[in-house]
Amino acid sequence: MLSTRLLNICITSFCKSRDLAKAEAVIVDGIRLDILPDVVTYNALVDAYCRIVGLDAAYSILQRMREAGITPDVVTYNSLIAGAARRCLLSRVLDFFDEMLRAGIRPDVWSYNTLMHCFFKVGKPDEANAIFRDIILSDFLPCATTFNIMLNGLCKNGYINNALMLFRNLEHHGFVPQLVTCNILINGLCKARRLRAARKILRELGESGIEPNSITYTTVMKCCLMSKQYQQGLEIMSLMKNKGYAFDGFSYCTIISALVKTGRMEEANSYIEEMMTNGIELDLVSYNTLINWYCKEGDLETAYKLLHEIEKGGLECDKYTHTIIINGLCKAGNIECALRHLEYMCTMGFDSNVVAFNCLIDGLCKSGQIDRAIKLFESMEVRDSFAYTSLVCNLCKVKRYKCAAKLLLSCLKDGMKVLRSARRAVLDGLRGSGLIHEANKLKLELRMAQILH
C-alpha cells in the first residue's frame, strides 16, 4: 500500500515535468516489483496525457485502466472534462459528462465548475449561468473557484455590471473576495474602461491588507498603457520592480506590445533584450510579440526565422501569428505573398480569422486594388465593422461615393458602427460631387438605422 503511494509520488512528479516516458517506465518497473498502479496512478496519467499529448490519447488510458481491473472515478472524468475545456471543445466536454453519468459516477462541484467555465469560454453565458444556478440551488457547496469562474465569465462576456453585483454580494454567499477575485474584477473593469471602479477595488484590496501580486500590477500597467497614460504605466512598472516582483513573460509582452503600438521601437527593443537576458522562456505569445516587432521594423526575414523557430520548438502558430505575418507582408507592400499566406492560414483551419482578412482588405485598397478588396470582403463569412470602415474610407478616397454609401448603410443595418470619420467622408464626398439629394437621403437613412439599432 505504502509502495503504491511512493509510486504515485514518483509518477506525479514526472508528469509535472512533462516526462511521460519516465512516468510510463516507472509503472513498468513497479509492476515488475509487484507494486501495482491504482486509480490515483491512472488519474495522474490521464491528466498528463490530456495536457501533453491529446484528448484521444488520454481517453485510451481508460481502456488500460479497465484491463488492469481499475474503475475510473470522478477525478478521471474531471481530468478529461478539464482537458476538453482547456481546448474549448464544448461538445467533447458534454460527451465526457454524459459518459460519466451513464457510468453511474456522480459529478462533483469541480465537474460543474469546469463545465461552467467551458460554456463561458465558448461564449455561451446563458448556459453557464444555468449551471451556476444549479450549483447554488443544489446540495453541493459552491467553492471559491465557482464564484471566481462565474465573475471572470461575466466580465469576459460583457456583463461587467452583473459581475460587480455578484462581487458585492459574495459575503451573502459566505465568501470573502480573494486576491484572484480582485484581479478578475480589476481586469474586467479596466477592459470596460471603468478605471475609477477598478481603482476602487484596488484600494479596497490594500485596505483589507492583501498585497497585490505581479498579476495585479501587470493588469493595471496594461490598463494605463491602453489609455495612453504612459508615465503612470511606467511608474507602476518601477513600483512592481521595487517591491521585488520580477517581470515575467506576461509583463514583458504587455509592455513591448504597448511600445510597438505607439511606435517606440527602440524602447520596445530594450525590453526585448532584457527579456532575453533574463532567460524568459519564449512561449507562443512572446514569439508573436517578437515577430510583431520585427514586422513593424520591416525585417520580414527575421520574422520568418522566428516563425520557423516556433514550429521547430513543437509549438503551433495561432491566428495571432498568421495575422501578424499577413499584416507585416501587407505593410511591406508584398500583397501577393500576404494573399498566399491568407490562403495557407485558411487551410490550417483559421478560416474565420476576421482580423487577417481585414488586414488584406486594407492592404489591397492601399495598393490600388479596391475591386479585389471588395471580392475578398464578399467572400468573408463574418464581417465586422473594421472591414466595413476600411472599405468605406478607401472607396471615398477613389471618389466612389455611391458605392461607399451603399456599404455604409448595409453596415449600419447589420447593427455595426463605423468611425464617425468614415460617415463624414461619405457625406462630404457626395455633397462635394454635387450629389446633394443622395447626401440628404443617406443622412436620413443613417439616422433611421441608428434609431432602429
Next chain:
DNA sequence: ATAGGGTTAG
C-alpha cells in the same frame, strides 16, 4: 483536477 494578467487589423 477547476479560477486571474500578455500577442493581431481602421
